[in-house]
Amino acid sequence: MTLNASDLAISRGGVRVLEHLNLTLMPGRALVLRGPNGIGKTTLLRTLAGLQPPLAGAITGAADRIAYAGHSDGIKPTLSVTENLTFWARVFGTASIRPALDAYRLNDLADRPAGALSAGQKRRLGLSRLLVTGRPIWMLDEPTVSLDVSAVAMFADAVRAHLGQGGSALIATHIDLGLDADVLELGPFKAVPAPLDDFDGAFA
Amino acid sequence: MIALLARDMKLALRAGGGFGLGLAFFLIVTVLVPLGVGPQSALLATIAPGILWLGALLACLLSLDRLLALDWEDGSLDLLATAPLPLEAAVTMKALAHWITTGLPLVLAAPVLGVLLNLPGPGFLWLVVSLALGTPALSVIGTFGAALTVGLKRGGLLLSLLVLPLYVPTLIFGAEVARRGAIGMDIATPVLMLAGITAATIALLPFASAAVLRVNLR
Amino acid sequence: MSLWEYANPKKFLTTSERIMPFVWAVSLACLAVGLIWGFFFTPDDYKQGSTVKIIYLHVPAALMAINAWLMMLVASLIWLIRRHHVSALAARAAAPVGAVMTLIALVTGAIWGQPMWGTWWEWDPRLTSFLILFLFYLGYIALWEAIDNPDTAADLTSVLCLVGSVFAVLSRYAVNFWNQGLHQGASVMRVGAVTGSDTAEKVSNVFFYPLLTCIVGFVLLFVALVLYRTGTEIRARRIKALLARERIAS
Numbered sequence: 001m002t003l004n005a006s007d008l009a010i011s012r013g014g015v016r017v018l019e020h021l022n023l024t025l026m027p028g029r030a031l032v033l034r035g036p037n038g039i040g041k042t043t044l045l046r047t048l049a050g051l052q053p054p055l056a057g058a059i060t061g062a063a064d065r066i067a068y069a070g071h072s073d074g075i076k077p078t079l080s081v082t083e084n085l086t087f088w089a090r091v092f093g094t095a096s097i098r099p100a101l102d103a104y105r106l107n108d109l110a111d112r113p114a115g116a117l118s119a120g121q122k123r124r125l126g127l128s129r130l131l132v133t134g135r136p137i138w139m140l141d142e143p144t145v146s147l148d149v150s151a152v153a154m155f156a157d158a159v160r161a162h163l164g165q166g167g168s169a170l171i172a173t174h175i176d177l178g179l180d181a182d183v184l185e186l187g188p189f190k191a192v193p194a195p196l197d198d199f200d201g202a203f204a
Numbered sequence: 205m206i207a208l209l210a211r212d213m214k215l216a217l218r219a220g221g222g223f224g225l226g227l228a229f230f231l232i233v234t235v236l237v238p239l240g241v242g243p244q245s246a247l248l249a250t251i252a253p254g255i256l257w258l259g260a261l262l263a264c265l266l267s268l269d270r271l272l273a274l275d276w277e278d279g280s281l282d283l284l285a286t287a288p289l290p291l292e293a294a295v296t297m298k299a300l301a302h303w304i305t306t307g308l309p310l311v312l313a314a315p316v317l318g319v320l321l322n323l324p325g326p327g328f329l330w331l332v333v334s335l336a337l338g339t340p341a342l343s344v345i346g347t348f349g350a351a352l353t354v355g356l357k358r359g360g361l362l363l364s365l366l367v368l369p370l371y372v373p374t375l376i377f378g379a380e381v382a383r384r385g386a387i388g389m390d391i392a393t394p395v396l397m398l399a400g401i402t403a404a405t406i407a408l409l410p411f412a413s414a415a416v417l418r419v420n421l422r
Numbered sequence: 423m424s425l426w427e428y429a430n431p432k433k434f435l436t437t438s439e440r441i442m443p444f445v446w447a448v449s450l451a452c453l454a455v456g457l458i459w460g461f462f463f464t465p466d467d468y469k470q471g472s473t474v475k476i477i478y479l480h481v482p483a484a485l486m487a488i489n490a491w492l493m494m495l496v497a498s499l500i501w502l503i504r505r506h507h508v509s510a511l512a513a514r515a516a517a518p519v520g521a522v523m524t525l526i527a528l529v530t531g532a533i534w535g536q537p538m539w540g541t542w543w544e545w546d547p548r549l550t551s552f553l554i555l556f557l558f559y560l561g562y563i564a565l566w567e568a569i570d571n572p573d574t575a576a577d578l579t580s581v582l583c584l585v586g587s588v589f590a591v592l593s594r595y596a597v598n599f600w601n602q603g604l605h606q607g608a609s610v611m612r613v614g615a616v617t618g619s620d621t622a623e624k625v626s627n628v629f630f631y632p633l634l635t636c637i638v639g640f641v642l643l644f645v646a647l648v649l650y651r652t653g654t655e656i657r658a659r660r661i662k663a664l665l666a667r668e669r670i671a672s
Contacts, residue, residue, distance in 0.1 A: 013570070013571050013666075014571050014572055014573050014663075014666070015663075015666045015667070015670060017670075046282075046422070049286050050285075050286065051282060051285055051286065051421050051422055052421070052422030053422065064288065066286060067286070068282065068283065068286045069283075070279050070282050070283075071279070072277070072278050072279030072282075073278070073279060074275075074278055074279040074280035074282070074283040074284075075278060076211070076215055076278070076280070078215060078218040079211070079214065079215070079218075083211075083214070087207055087208075087210075087211045088283070088287075090206075090207035091207050091208065091284070091287045091288070091289055092287060092288060093288065129283075133287075191670075193667045193670065348585065352565065352578055352581075352582060353565075353568075355569070355574075356568055356569070359568075362561075362564055362565065362568050365557075365560060365561045365564055366561040366564070366565060366582065368557070369554055369557040369558050369561055369586070369589070369590075369593070370585070370586070370589045372554055372589070372592075372593040372596060372597075373589060373592040373593050373595075373596040376593075376596040376597065376599070376600045377596055377599075380599070380600060393599070394599070397596070397599070401592065409585070412581055412584070412585050415581060416577070416578050416581050416582075419574055419577040419578055419581075420574065420578070422574075
């Protein structure tokens with residue numbers, strides 16, 4: 001099923017940041033979000049993920065189908081890698097965490113407490129969580145932060161495999177992942193402030 | 205749901221989880237009270253139910269600001285909000301985990317501390333009953349307060365200011381059960397009121413908690 | 423022409439500014455007449471002497487303390503359901519006024535209680551309930567102050583107001599239960615129970631009419647203060663939005 005957003009307007013901290021945004025994400029496709037810092041990439045992802053309501057416009061095909069990965073990975077430092085993954089697998093009702101451990105080569109680290117992992121290893125654990133969700137649409141916010149070259153390759157491979165199985169991915173990133181992905185430049189959708197004399201209910 | 209409960213219990217039991225902190229606090233409060241009011245056993249016996257209830261309430265309050273704040277900081281709440289589990293169920297499980305790790309030990313420890321405060325013999329049963337009935341409400345109400353203040357950097361003090369007035373009915377009826385039980389008065393009305401408040405908060409408040417949590421997440 | 427038209431901030435500001443002078447004038451007139459009438463032209467109570475005259479401050483303040491919370495509850499519901507910003511800001515504006523009313527009721531109650539009960543403070547159910555109500559006001563105001571994003575703050579405080587209302591009512595009954603009938607002194611206080619049908623028997627007309635004037639004065643004073651403060655809140659909100667707009671533009 002396709003993720004669709006039409007004439008979307010979103011706000012951050014009560015201020016309108018993007019408007020008149022349309023996007024379509026077909027199964028098997030990846031869409032990369034680009035734009036300068038502060039343009040609203042994170043806000044857009046959170047809105048599409050259903051964490052915040054849009055100011056205007058409609059989103060279809062997202063409910064209960066997305067797996068969101070934000071800046072923080074939701075990892076509990078006192079739990080081991082396996083325990084962390086198993087928890088999310090049980091929450092999402094999937095059977096095995098083995099594919100996730102394999103894809104990000106976490107097998108050797110499986111019994112280590114997550115608090116003892118390096119930043120890059122933590123990030124790999126955070127990304128591997130997407131594989132245990134079993135959700136078709138991945139929404140990733142700067143997924144490659146603190147990853148080294150080989151880990152970025154692991155990530156690109158995982159995304160490619162996911163797309164190959166008919167999944168799709170929406171990625172906010174600045175680096176080239178070597179994926180066959182469409183690019184959505186957010187700059188043109190930057191919200192134009194309402195005229196000053198328009199003193200309406202929104203106050204801005 | 206069980207997964208979340210199991211995880212929270214595990215986190216509480218591991219290092220830095222804060223399990224037993226509430227219990228230790230409860231013990232210290234009960235030890236400090238006789239030091240403050242004097243060792244007269246008759247006086248202690250009179251105020252014992254109230255002190256034990258107040259101690260339990262404060263011990264519950266102590267761990268509330270960690271209840272959701274940790275999950276907020278590490279991003280788990282974002283992920284939970286997009287998971288198949290409804291947020292209402294998630295906060296209920298969090299409250300339950302809080303009760304098992306904080307409220308339940310208090311219930312079990314209360315009789316021992318009752319001895320320290322010269323609680324009269326018949327009072328023990330009703331003290332335990334009142335705490336067992338009342339502490340779940342304390343956890344659920346506390347979860348609501350934690351959900352309200354989860355996005356704030358220094359939410360701890362505000363959390364107490366918001367939650368303590370909400371604790372008033374539970375405290376009054378709970379302490380009343382314990383007090384009346386200790387002096388052998390009829391306890392039917394306060395017990396029923398206490399049970400009613402607990403049942404109603406468990407049934408209704410998670411919806412409010414989940415609603416404010418969603419507001420805080422956006 | 424619908425009532426919701428006034429939920430538009432600009433419309434609200436122009437309308438409220440037009441009617442506010444009248445509200446102020448009538449309110450102050452009522453208060454002046456009611457208080458002077460009450461203090462100087464009513465007989466002393468045969469039992470309480472001249473202390474009974476504090477009733478002209480105590481009862482209206484106590485009524486408004488509760489009614490202010492009710493108004494906040496209604497405004498919160500309107501915000502939650504219809505998302506009118508003015509409604510949320512009106513609730514915010516009313517909270518400190520209500521808190522001060524509660525404080526007046528508590529202080530005058532204590533002053534009244536001193537010659538009656540011989541102590542400044544008595545854990546009388548009614549006084550205790552007001553103390554708890556005051557705590558609710560404090561929490562509500564503190565939550566508004568603590569949150570940066572105005573919409574988030576409005577949502578959270580609205581839910582707190584709803585939940586708090588339920589618990590405030592529960593607390594009222596709990597407190598009644600907790601201290602039932604131990605203080606017969608409270609029956610003297612029932613003079614203060616102007617609400618309801620027992621008014622006619624309990625308070626003779628000599629006291630009642632100046633009291634009614636004072637109550638009207640307090641209600642209008644509350645309305646005027648809330649209109650004024652809501653206007654301030656709207657402007658503050660507007661300034662905040664303009665600043666945010668400048669930040670974006672730069």
